[in-house]
Amino acid sequence: xxxxxxxxxxxxxxxxxxxxxxxxxxxxxxxxxxxxxxxxxxxxxxxxxxxxxxxxxxxxxxxxxxxxxxxxxxxxxxxxxxxxxxxxxxxxxxxxxxxxxxxxxxxxxxxxxxxxxxxxxxxxxxxxxxxxxxxxxxxxxxxxxxxxxxxxxxxxxxxxxxxxxxxxxxxxxxxxxxxxxxxxxxxxxxxxxxxxxxxxxxxxxxxxxxxxxxxxxxxxxxxxxxxxxxxxxxxxxxxxxxxxxxxxxxxxxxxxxxxxxxxxxxxxxxxxxxxxxxxxxxxxxxxxxxxxxxxxxxxxxxxxxxxxxxxxxxxxxxxxxxxxxxxxxxxxxxxxxxxxxxxxxxxxxxxxxxxxxxxxxxxxxxxxxxxxxxxxxxxxxxxxxxxxxxxxxxxxxxxxxxxxxxxxxxxxxxxxxxxxxxxxxxxxxxxxxxxxxxxxxxxx
Amino acid sequence: xxxxxxxxxxxxxxxxxxxxxxxxxxxxxxxxxxxxxxxxxxxxxxxxxxxxxxxxxxxxxxxxxxxxxxxxxxxxxxxxxxxxxxxxxxxxxxxxxxxxxxxxxxxxxxxxxxxxxxxxxxxxxxxxxxxxxxxxxxxxxxxxxxxxxxxxxxxxxxxxxxxxxxxxxxxxxxxxxxxxxxxxxxxxxxxxxxxxxxxxxxxxxxxxxxxxxxxxxxxxxxxxxxxxxxxxxxxxxxxxxxxxxxxxxxxxxxxxxxxxxxxxxxxxxxxxxxxxxxxxxxxxxxxxxxxxxxxxxxxxxxxxxxxxxxxxxxxxxxxxxxxxxxxxxxxxxxxxxxxxxxxxxxxxxxxxxxxxxxxxxxxxxxxxxxxxxxxxxxxxxxxxxxxxxxxxxxxxxxxxxxxxxxxxxxxxxxxxxxxxxxxxxxxxxxxxxxxxxxxxxxxxxxxxxxxxxxxxxxxxxxxxxxxxxxxxxxxxxxxxxxxxxxxxxxxxx
Numbered sequence: 058x059x060x061x062x063x064x065x066x067x068x069x070x071x072x073x074x075x076x077x078x079x080x081x082x083x084x085x086x087x088x089x090x091x092x093x094x095x096x097x098x099x100x101x102x103x104x105x106x107x108x109x110x111x112x113x114x115x116x117x118x119x120x121x122x123x124x125x126x127x128x129x130x131x132x133x134x135x136x137x138x139x140x141x142x143x144x145x146x147x148x149x150x151x152x153x154x155x156x157x158x159x160x161x162x163x164x165x166x167x168x169x170x171x172x173x174x175x176x177x178x179x180x181x182x183x184x185x186x187x188x189x190x191x192x193x194x195x196x197x198x199x200x201x202x203x204x205x206x207x208x209x210x211x212x213x214x215x216x217x218x219x220x221x222x223x224x225x226x227x228x229x230x231x232x233x234x235x236x237x238x239x240x241x242x243x244x245x246x247x248x249x250x251x252x253x254x255x256x257x258x259x260x261x262x263x264x265x266x267x268x269x270x271x272x273x274x275x276x277x278x279x280x281x282x283x284x285x286x287x288x289x290x291x292x293x294x295x296x297x298x299x300x301x302x303x304x305x306x307x308x309x310x311x312x313x314x315x316x317x318x319x320x321x322x323x324x325x326x327x328x329x330x331x332x333x334x335x336x337x338x339x340x341x342x343x344x345x346x347x348x349x350x351x352x353x354x355x356x357x358x359x360x361x362x363x364x365x366x367x368x369x370x371x372x373x374x375x376x377x378x379x380x381x382x383x384x385x386x387x388x389x390x391x392x393x394x395x396x397x398x399x400x401x402x403x404x405x406x407x408x409x410x411x412x413x414x415x416x417x418x419x420x421x422x423x424x425x426x427x428x429x430x431x432x433x434x435x436x437x438x439x440x441x442x443x444x445x446x447x448x449x450x451x452x453x454x455x456x457x458x459x460x461x462x463x464x465x466x467x468x469x470x471x472x473x474x475x476x477x478x479x480x481x482x483x484x485x486x487x488x489x490x491x492x493x494x495x496x497x498x499x500x501x
Numbered sequence: 502x503x504x505x506x507x508x509x510x511x512x513x514x515x516x517x518x519x520x521x522x523x524x525x526x527x528x529x530x531x532x533x534x535x536x537x538x539x540x541x542x543x544x545x546x547x548x549x550x551x552x553x554x555x556x557x558x559x560x561x562x563x564x565x566x567x568x569x570x571x572x573x574x575x576x577x578x579x580x581x582x583x584x585x586x587x588x589x590x591x592x593x594x595x596x597x598x599x600x601x602x603x604x605x606x607x608x609x610x611x612x613x614x615x616x617x618x619x620x621x622x623x624x625x626x627x628x629x630x631x632x633x634x635x636x637x638x639x640x641x642x643x644x645x646x647x648x649x650x651x652x653x654x655x656x657x658x659x660x661x662x663x664x665x666x667x668x669x670x671x672x673x674x675x676x677x678x679x680x681x682x683x684x685x686x687x688x689x690x691x692x693x694x695x696x697x698x699x700x701x702x703x704x705x706x707x708x709x710x711x712x713x714x715x716x717x718x719x720x721x722x723x724x725x726x727x728x729x730x731x732x733x734x735x736x737x738x739x740x741x742x743x744x745x746x747x748x749x750x751x752x753x754x755x756x757x758x759x760x761x762x763x764x765x766x767x768x769x770x771x772x773x774x775x776x777x778x779x780x781x782x783x784x785x786x787x788x789x790x791x792x793x794x795x796x797x798x799x800x801x802x803x804x805x806x807x808x809x810x811x812x813x814x815x816x817x818x819x820x821x822x823x824x825x826x827x828x829x830x831x832x833x834x835x836x837x838x839x840x841x842x843x844x845x846x847x848x849x850x851x852x853x854x855x856x857x858x859x860x861x862x863x864x865x866x867x868x869x870x871x872x873x874x875x876x877x878x879x880x881x882x883x884x885x886x887x888x889x890x891x892x893x894x895x896x897x898x899x900x901x902x903x904x905x906x907x908x909x910x911x912x913x914x915x916x917x918x919x920x921x922x923x924x925x926x927x928x929x930x931x932x933x934x935x936x937x938x939x940x941x942x943x944x945x946x947x948x949x950x951x952x953x954x955x956x957x958x959x960x961x962x963x964x965x966x967x968x969x970x971x972x973x974x975x976x977x978x979x980x981x982x983x984x985x986x987x988x989x990x991x992x993x994x
Binding site: 230424496 | 538542543544565584618683763766768770913915937988
């Protein structure tokens with residue numbers, strides 16, 4: 058840990074070095090450990106730490122960004138000079154107005170806890186042992202990330218937050234099947250490695266000897282990990298001000314209109330008790346809870362300072378680090394829980410598929426937001442409300458807006474999730490969707 | 502920096518094996534949107550890592566802190582990690598007998614990209630960006646340029662001592678057109694950051710972005726009203742830039758020995774190319790020759806030595822359709838020796854880490870479909886000849902979407918654009934093209950590969966693998982090729 062005081066000192070010294078009209082400093086501290094296991098043994102075990110600095114300078118609406126991780130006086134001076142040079146040589150961006158002014162940052166309490174190598178190895182071993190006892194092979198990763206983020210600008214912004222997280226995930230392999238499970242928590246002691254192991258082992262055993270099934274349209278029960286993987290690209294391409302105003306979003310021109318089923322509400326809440334909180338965005342602007350879609354009606358998209366000023370609306374605090382060519386993103390979005398239990402949802406399916414998770418989801422067309430991908434690590438046929446047998450994995454081609462218009466029911470609780478393939482959805486319920494298009498099968 | 506690397510190594514107490522990498526990465530990125538600079542960034546990251554093999558287990562620690570105290574803490578951390586791993590050890594890590602290497606390597610470049618003025622780069626990009634806007638249906642025009650330099654200093658307790666300077670450069674343009682609910686994209690010379698190679702700014706100049714910009718803009722607009730790609734089983738000709746990604750996903754990842762042995766099962770998955778298939782599995786048709794070659798001039802996966810100190814090599818993965826080899830590392834190849842007694846090779850030098858803070862692991866180098874007309878592959882036609890030889894088919898170019906299952910069997914790709922081929926002639930433009938298949942069936946249906954004049958080493962700078970995730974730059978040599986009776990037009994929108 059570097060600490061708030063030291064990071065403020067560094068930020069202030071860099072701000073003093075800059076002769077730009079406006080200057081912003083982002084300091085990012087990371088201390089990470091990761092214990093990775095496969096074939097029932099630890100095979101990659103590592104730790105790394107870094108302190109990075111990113112500098113954005115503005116000279117007459119011309120913006121330059123330089124980054125580095127050296128903090129001696131000479132290096133910092135070079136960092137500032139590089140950014141100034143980049144800003145000077147370009148033409149002004151007429152749309153750029155200003156970096157954000159200081160605003161009050163909500164206070165959040167977050168624990169910072171380092172896990173020891175022994176704790177991580179022990180968690181991994183719990184999963185390995187359970188898999189071994191069942192005649193299966195465990196693979197997975199147990200990570201501990203501690204981070205500090207400090208953002209300052211020459212208009213007086215200074216924001217600091219520190220937090221930590223632990224994430225244990227596993228894929229257990231059988232001869233003909235696999236099973237996935239994961240747990241996330243702030244502290245290693247709160248990770249339930251026994252439950253992770255039991256869930257993954259059960260899934261693997263239950264999905265042994267899957268049979269092929271004809272592709273086509275099915276009802277699906279998507280478990281939370283699958284919901285997260287389904288929603289990942291919506292998060293990037295949906296309520297994003299840049300894409301919305303370029304008319305490239307499935308939500309473009311739909312403000313105030315019914316875009317999804319009435320049972321779908323999407324919330325972005327950086328202070329939810331189950332997420333890793335983030336009180337400000339990457340411009341040091343305060344975050345708040347937002348309702349993006351309420352009962353299927355589009356209520357709000359998300360902005361950073363650039364797009365808020367460009368379109369003369371309120372900044373919602375969703376900036377990513379500069380330079381940002383992606384647009385503002387809701388990093389704490391989730392689908393609001395419904396009123397059914399997972400068991401009730403399965404019971405209501407006449408003939409459909411239970412999907413543990415999705416894999417390699419990619420966008421075919423960002424405006425239609427249709428995606429393709431595979432099922433993975435446990436797919437099951439449901440008939441007359443009962444899980445009857447495992448099935449081989451299937452490829453789907455599915456429009457996300459259509460899926461969100463065909464939601465039958467939503468689970469009454471949210472499950473905490475960790476990013477697996479870049480998804481940023483930290484919370485998700487199980488969902489029952491009436492129509493999901495599977496286009497082909499694979500061989501396992 | 503080499504002296505610093507040696508100092509770190511000298512501080513590591515007696516262990517089975519240890520190596521140290523000190524890495525200094527610099528990059529420059531420019532992105533324009535609608536004729537205005539949207540991102541202009543200069544980045545540098547410097548740090549080091551120690552990798553220790555002790556009592557049969559690995560420990561790895563990395564840090565930006567280059568003070569004597571920082572180095573001591575990093576070594577101490579790596580040793581503590583080996584101790585933790587040892588608590589639950591079941592097998593010993595064994596390294597192969599690769600001989601230590603001493604040497605230097607520097608990417609040969611004609612024009613240093615970092616030496617070209619920013620003003621010139623911006624002028625080139627903004628001109629190409631604006632030149633795409635040939636219609637008011639174009640809602641976004643973009644151009645991008647990136648240059649990267651990686652200085653690596655590697656020392657190991659076996660006596661290896663290597664310094665390398667890898668430089669790679671890339672650029673491209675992209676247009677988005679919208680009409681009502683219809684959205685279409687075109688990119689040049691490739692999607693997802695253009696073309697990238699281990700070359701200097703000469704590559705950017707050769708791409709002729711400005712000259713190609715109006716055509717790309719027009720194609721994006723024409724796609725809005727083009728017919729939808731028909732559905733059926735047709736002969737499919739893939740342009741080199743799409744075939745490059747097909748190779749990447751269905752061959753490159755499938756032959757990574759760490760995946761095959763289950764070491765990536767927790768994330769990216771495993772592979773259908775299991776060890777018993779080695780030397781006898783018919784992966785593709787007789788004309789299919791796939792190589793891993795880190796020695797090709799300009800390839801994005803070209804270097805002098807890998808991150809274990811093994812010299813760059815060329816390896817046949819698939820020869821005349823038969824599965825011949827994996828891409829390997831020093832600690833996985835020994836496991837393969839145990840599994841398959843016919844396999845007695847040492848590491849073929851494919852281990853790389855994406856930064857100083859990441860563990861080196863097996864990564865694709867340049868994974869190539871060798872051009873037709875060479876080494877017993879029969880005639881290597883030109884693309885024009887290939888089209889003329891096709892009665893009915895679809896010609897697809899430039900990737901738009903990609904997805905493949907976790908054993909690398911079932912894949913689906915979409916491209917930005919396609920054309921119908923009828924009676925040997927390229928006809929109407931088609932939008933929203935997709936195709937789907939199962940990897941060995943697909944490669945066994947390959948009946949023609951264009952020759953070397955149309956063979957290009959395409960760069961794929963965004964290959965993800967590992968936990969924590971590592972994004973690596975890889976290359977894929979490919980010329981257009983034809984595949985028989987492929988499921989085309991599998992998705993309609």
